[in-house]
Amino acid sequence: MSLKSPIGRVLGLGSAKEGTEHWWHQRLTAVAMVPLTLWFVVSMIRLPDYGFATMQAFVAAPVNAVLLLLLSGTLLFHSALGTQVVIEDYLHGGSKLVTLVATRFAYVALAVATSFAILKNSLGS
Amino acid sequence: MSPHLSAYRFRITSTLSILHRMTGVALSAGTLLFAIWLISVASGAESYSSFASFIGSWLGAVIIAGFAFAFFYHLSNGIRHLFWDAGKGFEIEQAQASGWTVVAVSAIATVLTLLSIWV
Numbered sequence: 001m002s003l004k005s006p007i008g009r010v011l012g013l014g015s016a017k018e019g020t021e022h023w024w025h026q027r028l029t030a031v032a033m034v035p036l037t038l039w040f041v042v043s044m045i046r047l048p049d050y051g052f053a054t055m056q057a058f059v060a061a062p063v064n065a066v067l068l069l070l071l072s073g074t075l076l077f078h079s080a081l082g083t084q085v086v087i088e089d090y091l092h093g094g095s096k097l098v099t100l101v102a103t104r105f106a107y108v109a110l111a112v113a114t115s116f117a118i119l120k121n122s123l124g125s
Numbered sequence: 126m127s128p129h130l131s132a133y134r135f136r137i138t139s140t141l142s143i144l145h146r147m148t149g150v151a152l153s154a155g156t157l158l159f160a161i162w163l164i165s166v167a168s169g170a171e172s173y174s175s176f177a178s179f180i181g182s183w184l185g186a187v188i189i190a191g192f193a194f195a196f197f198y199h200l201s202n203g204i205r206h207l208f209w210d211a212g213k214g215f216e217i218e219q220a221q222a223s224g225w226t227v228v229a230v231s232a233i234a235t236v237l238t239l240l241s242i243w244v
Contacts, residue, residue, distance in 0.1 A: 027207065027210060030203050030206075030207065031207065033200075034200065034203075034204070037196065037200065038200075041196070041238065044242070045238060045241045045242060050177060050180075051177075052166075052170040052173045052174065052177075055166050055173060056166055056173075059163065059166050059167075068163070072159070072160075072163070075156060075159070076156060079149075079152070079153040079156050082149045082150075082153065083150070083153050086146065086149075086150060110156065110157070110160050113160060113164060114159070114160045114163050114164070116167075117160075117163040117164045117166070117167035117168075118163055118167070120167045121163075121166055121167040
């Protein structure tokens with residue numbers, strides 16, 4: 001039994017707005033990825049071969065580069081949101097916070113690295 | 126009841142629910158492969174060829190097959206989730222039927238994709 005009043009215990013814990021935002025972003029990215037991922041899989045199937053020249057030409061083509069940038073951003077955002085929920089479910093206390101921060105940093109780094117790779121391939125080395 | 130999950134009887138709905146999370150985690154690991162693929166292409170023929178030879182190995186084939194199934198499963202079950210979000214398909218019979226549909230669709234799509242890549 002605490003002397004803290006019920007209102008005192010919830011004050012400062014933040015509003016529930018963020019939860020809705022997380023849920024909504026997960027759905028938005030899910031809907032966006034239906035066409036994006038299907039485009040990617042069909043494109044991979046339709047490539048004549050998987051040699052370097054074919055791959056580079058595919059990634060460098062302007063429409064493909066834009067779609068790959070969209071896919072990579074959406075994919076990593078959706079994956080980050082999902083991974084966050086899994087971490088929050090199975091880890092607790094300090095290890096939860098450290099893992100949440102580390103994975104969020106890793107996702108941002110991964111998004112920047114893939115975007116840079118796509119742009120470098122299209123705009124020349 | 127955790128961790129005594131084996132106390133529960135098999136139910137298609139609960140099995141597919143945990144499979145959605147498992148394939149999501151697997152696909153998240155797969156984003157690393159997606160990034161390495163793009164970075165290797167941007168880094169030139171030599172780095173791409175070492176990536177391609179890894180994907181071309183038997184271990185690479187197992188990973189590609191696993192990702193193909195994880196992708197088609199997570200995609201079709203994700204669409205099932207979006208229908209639930211719209212408030213549709215909540216009756217037990219509907220949830221079981223859509224569940225088996227997801228299993229069939231993802232199995233067929235996986236086999237067709239792998240055949241068109243490898244054969």
